[in-house]
Structure formats: C-alpha cells, structure tokens
Amino acid sequence: MVSERGLEVLRAIVQDYVDTREPVGSKTIVDRHAFGVSAATIRNDMALLEDEELIVAPHTSSGRIPTDKGYRVFVDHLAEVRPLTPAQRTAISSFLEGPVDLDDALSRTVRALTQLTGQVAIVQYPSFERANVSHVELVQLGSGRMLVIVVTDTGRVSQRVSNVQDEFDETDLGRMRAELSTLLVGRSVRDGLHRIETHLALHDDPTKPWDAATRVLARAVAEDLEEFRQDRLVLAGSANLAKRESDFRGSIYPLLEAIEQQVTLVRLMGEMVADEHGLAASIGRENEAFGLAEASVVTSDYDATGAGARVGLLGPTRMDYPTNLAAVRAVARYLTRMLEEDDTSR
Amino acid sequence: MVSERGLEVLRAIVQDYVDTREPVGSKTIVDRHAFGVSAATIRNDMALLEDEELIVAPHTSSGRIPTDKGYRVFVDHLAEVRPLTPAQRTAISSFLEGPVDLDDALSRTVRALTQLTGQVAIVQYPSFERANVSHVELVQLGSGRMLVIVVTDTGRVSQRVSNVQDEFDETDLGRMRAELSTLLVGRSVRDGLHRIETHLALHDDPTKPWDAATRVLARAVAEDLEEFRQDRLVLAGSANLAKRESDFRGSIYPLLEAIEQQVTLVRLMGEMVADEHGLAASIGRENEAFGLAEASVVTSDYDATGAGARVGLLGPTRMDYPTNLAAVRAVARYLTRMLEEDDTSR
DNA sequence: ATTGGCACTCACGGTTGAGGAGTGCCAGCG
DNA sequence: CGCTGGCACTCCTCAACCGTGAGTGCCAAT
Numbered sequence: 001m002v003s004e005r006g007l008e009v010l011r012a013i014v015q016d017y018v019d020t021r022e023p024v025g026s027k028t029i030v031d032r033h034a035f036g037v038s039a040a041t042i043r044n045d046m047a048l049l050e051d052e053e054l055i056v057a058p059h060t061s062s063g064r065i066p067t068d069k070g071y072r073v074f075v076d077h078l079a080e081v082r083p084l085t086p087a088q089r090t091a092i093s094s095f096l097e098g099p100v101d102l103d104d105a106l107s108r109t110v111r112a113l114t115q116l117t118g119q120v121a122i123v124q125y126p127s128f129e130r131a132n133v134s135h136v137e138l139v140q141l142g143s144g145r146m147l148v149i150v151v152t153d154t155g156r157v158s159q160r161v162s163n164v165q166d167e168f169d170e171t172d173l174g175r176m177r178a179e180l181s182t183l184l185v186g187r188s189v190r191d192g193l194h195r196i197e198t199h200l201a202l203h204d205d206p207t208k209p210w211d212a213a214t215r216v217l218a219r220a221v222a223e224d225l226e227e228f229r230q231d232r233l234v235l236a237g238s239a240n241l242a243k244r245e246s247d248f249r250g251s252i253y254p255l256l257e258a259i260e261q262q263v264t265l266v267r268l269m270g271e272m273v274a275d276e277h278g279l280a281a282s283i284g285r286e287n288e289a290f291g292l293a294e295a296s297v298v299t300s301d302y303d304a305t306g307a308g309a310r311v312g313l314l315g316p317t318r319m320d321y322p323t324n325l326a327a328v329r330a331v332a333r334y335l336t337r338m339l340e341e342d343d344t345s346r
Numbered sequence: 347m348v349s350e351r352g353l354e355v356l357r358a359i360v361q362d363y364v365d366t367r368e369p370v371g372s373k374t375i376v377d378r379h380a381f382g383v384s385a386a387t388i389r390n391d392m393a394l395l396e397d398e399e400l401i402v403a404p405h406t407s408s409g410r411i412p413t414d415k416g417y418r419v420f421v422d423h424l425a426e427v428r429p430l431t432p433a434q435r436t437a438i439s440s441f442l443e444g445p446v447d448l449d450d451a452l453s454r455t456v457r458a459l460t461q462l463t464g465q466v467a468i469v470q471y472p473s474f475e476r477a478n479v480s481h482v483e484l485v486q487l488g489s490g491r492m493l494v495i496v497v498t499d500t501g502r503v504s505q506r507v508s509n510v511q512d513e514f515d516e517t518d519l520g521r522m523r524a525e526l527s528t529l530l531v532g533r534s535v536r537d538g539l540h541r542i543e544t545h546l547a548l549h550d551d552p553t554k555p556w557d558a559a560t561r562v563l564a565r566a567v568a569e570d571l572e573e574f575r576q577d578r579l580v581l582a583g584s585a586n587l588a589k590r591e592s593d594f595r596g597s598i599y600p601l602l603e604a605i606e607q608q609v610t611l612v613r614l615m616g617e618m619v620a621d622e623h624g625l626a627a628s629i630g631r632e633n634e635a636f637g638l639a640e641a642s643v644v645t646s647d648y649d650a651t652g653a654g655a656r657v658g659l660l661g662p663t664r665m666d667y668p669t670n671l672a673a674v675r676a677v678a679r680y681l682t683r684m685l686e687e688d689d690t691s692r
Numbered sequence: 693a694t695t696g697g698c699a700c701t702c703a704c705g706g707t708t709g710a711g712g713a714g715t716g717c718c719a720g721c722g
Numbered sequence: 723c724g725c726t727g728g729c730a731c732t733c734c735t736c737a738a739c740c741g742t743g744a745g746t747g748c749c750a751a752t
Contacts, residue, residue: 025745038695043746061701061745101507137485141497149495149505151487157505159495161447238584239602256585371714384726389715407714407732 002052005035006045010054011078013046014066018320021247023063068284068317071296075281075321082322084330088116096334102126102155106234109311109335114237117313117327120255122265122297123234123335124309126154131228133184133192136221138177140168148217150224152189158227162220164213176214180221189228196222231270231309233262240315247316254291255314264290265297269310274301278332279325280310284317298324302332303339311335348398351381352391356400357424359392360412364666367593369409414630414663417642421627421667428668430676434462442680448472448501452580455657455681460583463659463673466601468611468643469580469681470655472500477574479530479538482567484523486514494563496570498535504573508566510559522560526567535574542568577612577655581605586661593662600637601660610636611643615656620647624678625671626656630663644670648678649685657681 002010012033016024026039026046035042046064049055054070057063066074084092095112096105106123113121135151144165151157168176183199184192196218238259241252248255258264268290272280278301285293296319299312311332313324348356358379362370372385372392381388392410395401400416403409412420430438441458442451452469459467481497490511497503514522529545530538542564584605587598594601604610614636618626624647631639642665645658657678659670 023745027745039745040695040697040747041693044694047747057746059702061743061747062703063745103506135485135487135493137483137493139481139483139495139497141481147481147483147495147497147503149485149493151485151493155507157493157507159503159505160449161501161503236606239599239606242597242599242602245597251588251591253585253588256588260582260585369714373714383724385714386716386726386728387724390725393716403715405733407712407716408734409714 002048002054003045005037006048007073007078008033008035009042009045010049010066010070011074013049013055013064014071014074014078017065018318021318023058023065025063028063066318068286071283071317071321072286075283075325079322079325081279081325081329084326088327089330091116092331092334096338103157105335105338107236109331110234110236113311113313113327113331114240116331117315117324118237118240118243119313119315119319119324120235120237120240120259122269122299122310122312122314124266124269124311125156125232125234126303126309128152128189128228128231130154130188131156132186132188133225134186136177136180136184138173138180138217140173142167146217146220148220148224150184150221150228152228156228158224160220160224162216164216166213168213172213176217179214180218184221189225193222193225193229196225230263231266233265235259235262244316247318248294250294255295258290258292259314264292265314268292268297269299269312272297272299272310274299277329278302279329281321281325296321298328300325300328300332302336348394348400349391351383352394353419353424354379354381355388355391356395356412356416357420359395359401359410360416360420360424363411364664367664369404369411371409374409412664414632417629417663417667418632421629421671425668425671427625427672427675430672434673435676437462438677438680442684449503451681451684453582455677456580456582459657459659459673459677460586462677463661463670464583464586464589465659465661465665465670466581466583466586466605468615468645468656468658468660470612470615470657471502471578471580472649472655474498474535474574474577476500477502477535479533479535479571482523482526482530484519484526484563486519488513492563492566494566494570496530496567496574498574502574504570506566506570508562510562512559514559518559522563525560526564530567535571539568539571539575542571576609577616579608579611581608590662593664594640596640601641604636604638605660610638611660614638614643615645615658618643618645618656620645623675624648625675627667627671642667644674646671646674646678648682 009029012029013024016028016032026042029042030039046055053067054073055064056067058065092112095108110121110123131152131154133150134153137149139147141147144163146162146164147159148162149157149159183195187195200215200218238256241255245252268282268287272282274280281296281298283296287293287295294317295314296317297312297314298321299310301308301310311328313328355375358375359370362374362378372388375388376385392401399413400419401410402413404411438458441454456467456469477498477500479496480499483495485493487493490509492508492510493505494508495503495505529541533541546561546564584602587601591598614628614633618628620626627642627644629642633639633641640663641660642663643658643660644667645656647654647656657674659674
C-alpha cells in the first residue's frame with residue numbers, strides 16, 4: 001500500500017518530470033521539495049510506487065518517470081487545478097471580445113486556448129443532438145442554380161449550391177420554401193433527415209415540374225443536415241506538435257492524422273467522462289484505441305444551459321495537467337458566458 | 347562549362363538521390379545508368395558540376411547530392427513531365443465524380459491530389475481578383491438576428507450572422523436587400539468594399555430605424571467580402587510531413603505553421619511564375635523569404651477560361667518533380683474541365 | 693520507521709581503430 | 723584531347739572500450 005507521503009512523492013515526481021523532462025531521482029526530490037526525510041526513505045517510497053506501477057525506471061540506476069497510471073492518479077487525486085493569472089484572464093477576454101457569429105466565437109476561442117497553452121486546441125461545435133432546424137432558405141442564383149441554406153437554433157449554418165436546371169418565379173419558390181420549412185423547422189436534425197427520406201419516398205411523382213425540383217432541393221437539404229450530424233471541430237495550434245516532437249517517442253504522424261480526419265478526435269472527446277466540474281482527462285494508453293497512445297487530451301464542457309459541447313487540448317502525455325485543466329475550464333466558462341449573453345437577446 | 351553528358355550525369359544524380367536518399371557516387375552512376383564510360387570520367391564531370399554549384403559533397407569522400415540550383419536546372423531542362431498511369435487517371439476521376447458545389451469540388455480535388463502524391467496538397471479558391479458579387483441575401487433568424495449571405499459569380503459563398511437587435515417586416519427587409527443589392531451586385535469584391543465604405547460615410551443619420559439596421563448589415567456584408575478578399579486555400583495531407591520528416595533537416599514546424607496560417611502559402615503561390623503550360627516550381631532556398639527554405643512547391647494553373655487559380659503540392663526539396671508536376675497538371679485539367687462543364691449550365 | 697553507508701548497475705561521453713566508400717590526381721593510351 | 727586504370731588520401735561509420743557519475747537496492751544501526 002502506498003502511504004500518504006508516497007503520494008506526495010508521486011506528485012513531486014510528476015511535477016519535476018513535467019518540468020525538466022529528466023527522470024527524477026531520490027536526491028533531486030529531497031533537494032527540490034522539503035520532505036524532511038532522507039533520500040533513502042524516499043527511495044523506499046519509490047520502490048512502493050514502482051510496485052504499484054505508478055512510476056517506472058527507464059533503466060537500472062536512473063531516476064523514475066510516471067507511468068500513465070501514475071499520471072491518472074496525479075490528475076484524479078493530487079492535482080489542484082491552478083487558477084489563471086490575471087494576465088491570462090485579460091488575454092482570454094481580449095481574444096473573445098465582440099463576436100456574435102458562432103463560427104467567429106469558436107474560432108477565436110480555439111486561438112485563445114492554443115495561445116494560452118502552447119498545445120493543440122480543440123473546440124467542438126454545439127452538439128447536433130440537441131440542435132433543431134430553425135430556418136430553411138432558398139436563394140436563386142440564376143442559370144438553374146439554387147443556394148440551399150439550413151440554420152439550426154444552435155447558430156450553425158450550412159449551405160450548399162444545388163443544380164435544379166430551371167428558373168422559378170416567386171410563387172413556386174415560396175411554395176418550395178414553405179414545403180421544406182413545414183417539413184423541417186422545429187424538428188431535430190435527426191428527425192429532419194428521416195422526414196426528408198419519407199417525403200422523398202411518398203412524392204415520387206416526377207410529372208409536376210416543381211415537384212421534381214423540390215426533390216432535388218430536399219436532397220441538398222439532406223446533405224446540409226448530414227453536415228450538422230457530424231459534430232465538427234475547430235482546431236488550432238497543430239504546428240505546436242512539431243515543437244514538442246521529442247515528447248512523443250514515435251512519430252507525430254498519428255496525431256496529425258487525427259487532427260486532419262477529425263472524426264477520431266470527435267469520438268475520443270465524446271467518450272470521455274467528465275467529473276462534476278465538467279473536466280475530463282484521457283491519458284496516454286487510455287487513448288490507444290484511437291491510435292493516440294502517446295498523447296493526452298483534457299477537456300472541459302461548456303454551455304451547460306442547452307446544447308453543450310467541449311473544448312479541449314491535445315498534447316503529449318507529459319503535459320502540465322494543472323495548468324491545462326485550468327485553461328480549458330477558464331476558456332469554457334468564457335465561452336459559456338458569451339453564448340448565454342447571446343441567449344438573452346434571442 | 348558543363349558538357350552534354352555532364353547534364354545527363356546531373357539528371358542521374360537527381361534521380362538516384364530522390365530515389366535512394368543517399369549521396370550518389372561515381373561508381374553508383376556507372377552501375378545504374380548505361381553511360382558507357384568509366385567511373386573516372388564521371389568523376390571529372392562531377393567535378394565540373396560541382397564548380398557550377400549544381401551538386402555538392404556533404405563531406406570529403408562522399409557521394410554528391412544536388413544543390414537547389416541543381417534541382418532548378420533539372421526541373422527546367424532535364425525533367426520530362428511523366429504522364430500518369432491509367433490507374434492514376436481513373437483514381438482521379440473517381441474522386442471527382444459528381445459534385446456541383448464549388449466547396450465540394452475543391453475539397454475532393456485536394457484529397458485526390460494528396461492521395462496521388464503522398465505530399466501536402468493545396469488548392470486555391472478561384473481568385474477574388476476576378477470575382478464579382480452576384481447575390482446578396484438577408485435571412486431573418488428571429489430574436490434580432492440576421493443571416494447575411496454574399497455569393498460571387500465564381501461560386502463562392504460567404505455567410506455571417508449579424509445582430510441587428512430588431513425585427514423587420516417584408517417591406518423593410520426587401521428595401522434593405524434591394525439597397526445592398528443595387529450597391530454591390532455586378533461589382534467586383536474590391537469595388538464592393540469601397541462602395542460600402544463610402545455608403546457608410548454618407549448615410550450617417552441614425553434616426554431612421556432601418557437605416558441604422560442597414561448600416562449594421564452593410565458592415566456584416568463588408569466582413570463577408572473581406573473573407574473573399576483573402577484568397578483561401580483548401581489543404582490536405584499535412585500528416586504526410588511527419589512521414590517525410592527526415593527529408594527536412596530542421597524541424598517541420600515552419601511548414602505546419604505555414605499550413606495553419608495559409609497566408610504565407612497564398613503569397614508564395616501567388617508569386618510563382620508559371621511556364622507556358624501553367625506549371626511552376628519553387629525550390630528550396632527560393633522559398634527562404636517565406637521561411638520554407640527546405641521545402642519545394644509545385645503548382646499548376648487551372649480554369650484558364652475565367653477566374654483561375656492554382657493547385658499545388660508542398661513537399662521536401664528532394665521530391666519527385668516529374669511525377670508531382672504530372673500530378674498537379676492532370677488534376678488541374680480535371681478540375682478545369684469540371685468547372686467548364688459547370689459553366690455551360692450557367 | 694528512518695537513516696547513513698556501501699556495493700553495484702548502467703547510461704553517457706569521449707577515444708581509438710579498423711573498414712570502406714568515394715574522391716582527386718596523374719600518367720598512359722587510343 | 724578525351725578517356726581510363728591505378729593509387730594515395732580523406733573522412734565518415736561503426737564498434738569496442740573505458741572512465742565517470744548518477745542513482746539504485748540492501749543492510750545494519752538507530
């Protein structure tokens with residue numbers, strides 16, 4: 001069993017290792033931390049910690065480094081989330097000043113977060129699960145092209161140019177618009193897709209010209225909805241991976257791959273379980289199933305009122321968890337507040 | 347002066363070096379290429395090439411590698427663009443089947459290109475320089491929010507949610523829409539921005555309610571136009587950089603940075619000078635001003651009919667130029683054809 | 693339970709030396 | 723004059739070696 005002091009030793013090891021990138025030995029610990037006991041005693045504790053697989057020695061007669069399990073214990077029991085400095089707070093709020101547009105708000109958020117932490121920052125769009133269609137709009141572009149726009153009540157906009165091969169007068173256009181609107185507005189994205197499908201199956205009579213066109217447009221709308229369905233991410237700071245490359249034993253290829261594909265990250269962030277403060281961390285091997293065994297992700301939920309989602313950071317397993325958890329928490333709070341202010345005007 | 351055979355030797359060195367990643371010596375050349383002369387003769391040629399700074403020896407008694415200047419001569423005089431295999435052609439066309447939407451077309455193109463070459467693929471949006479505003483649309487979202495949409499005749503769509511703090515009836519809405527449309531439709535993006543500015547300066551009377559709203563909307567439209575102004579890129583395959591990391595002496599950080607910022611790449615691609623076939627290459631140190639001294643970019647112009655732009659590849663200086671040039675050329679042609687087919691329906 | 697002492701392990705850095713790839717140069721040859 | 727074989731030379735690469743020092747595990751003493 002690991003003693004109370006043993007856990008303190010673990011904390012010291014994690015802190016020093018994150019700090020110096022060097023395996024930390026018993027001597028270093030008594031030097032840098034005021035334990036009031038001798039190096040030999042620390043050594044005994046370290047042997048215990050090693051038995052519990054919380055730390056490991058890269059080779060005989062070298063200092064110890066935390067295992068993934070060790071980081072986990074550190075994050076769960078030992079790390080107090082470090083509050084941000086005033087300077088950091090003002091930095092965030094200066095980043096997030098002013099935007100109304102959801103796209104704008106999220107892209108600023110992600111930049112603030114990467115700038116604050118030097119890690120790869122990730123912001124999820126508000127979950128499609130709770131998004132309802134609030135508007136469907138058709139804009140005729142000429143030459144038989146139609147711009148099809150769908151808006152959800154979470155503020156997401158998706159648009160698509162569709163080729164209907166025909167021109168329409170205001171009456172027809174209004175009809176099609178009304179038809180699609182009654183079909184979708186107020187419905188969830190999932191429902192909407194389903195209703196379009198059944199609608200297409202029912203109205204399979206291509207004789208009336210606008211009916212054929214409506215079918216084409218319905219398909220375009222379905223594609224728009226499909227886009228909402230895949231929870232999209234906004235990312236920033238991927239270049240930072242190159243800086244921290246030595247922190248990843250292998251290549252950073254799988255990380256860049258995950259960043260580019262996004263879907264892996266969406267699933268990973270979706271499966272993480274947040275604590276009572278909305279914070280979550282997934283460490284090293286815990287991400288093995290996603291091909292990211294050498295990386296960690298910390299997230300914080302935002303927008304607790306309605307269709308929430310997460311902001312997160314992706315970085316090496318050896319990251320500064322207290323600081324990064326604080327950063328995602330702070331940014332998530334700012335973002336929540338910003339979206340709530342918006343809500344009052346809705 | 348470098349002899350005819352000397353240039354052949356240069357070609358052999360470039361080819362072998364790209365192939366093997368090893369400095370190539372005189373012996374290797376006579377083995378792998380049928381020059382019909384002895385190694386000593388090749389050595390004499392190589393000494394000449396070294397005098398011309400076309401090749402260089404990493405250290406005494408090692409083989410030679412091409413200098414950037416050497417690659418330049420190779421690309422300009424020695425590389426015949428290698429035609430694609432039928433398999434590659436079908437791969438491209440299967441990638442590019444069907445899309446009408448410009449966004450769709452470009453994102454498929456970029457994926458085709460990265461899949462084909464294993465490099466970072468870049469596609470520029472059709473140049474804003476020749477883009478004219480074709481539509482301005484206002485969609486009321488409720489709660490004082492307005493979706494402002496601007497479309498250009500090159501097919502680009504930009505949208506933005508603006509907060510007008512008010513509801514409007516159809517008449518007012520039509521008035522504002524008409525006002526903005528007459529101001530912008532048919533004008534270039536640059537003109538449009540200018541006209542909005544002067545318009546804002548003239549109508550500075552905040553007493554009439556819709557006039558205040560129009561001003562807010564005009565600002566939103568201006569932001570939309572601003573977005574067109576920055577020639578945006580579509581990118582894919584940045585993870586490939588990690589695979590080829592050893593090809594870059596230093597870090598891949600500046601490359602990832604350029605990819606994330608985009609603006610560097612836009613300028614770089616803008617400054618490249620294409621040959622009579624629309625192909626261009628920028629090699630190694632030639633990119634020093636952009637912080638990419640160890641990278642090369644090859645591009646091909648597309649859409650020669652109207653608002654053209656470029657598709658390109660970003661990779662290590664030591665890349666397979668013949669194949670990559672062939673790839674960008676082929677993909678550019680497909681893309682041009684696709685957009686032209688589209689034009690006929692306009 | 694804690695500690696000082698001590699023998700032991702092993703990564704790290706520098707040195708040395710053999711091997712080998714490749715060069716530059718030169719004299720000879722067609 | 724261009725080409726060739728020969729040869730001495732350079733210097734990178736690799737492996738072996740070794741001293742140093744950090745850090746450990748263990749133990750007897752407190």
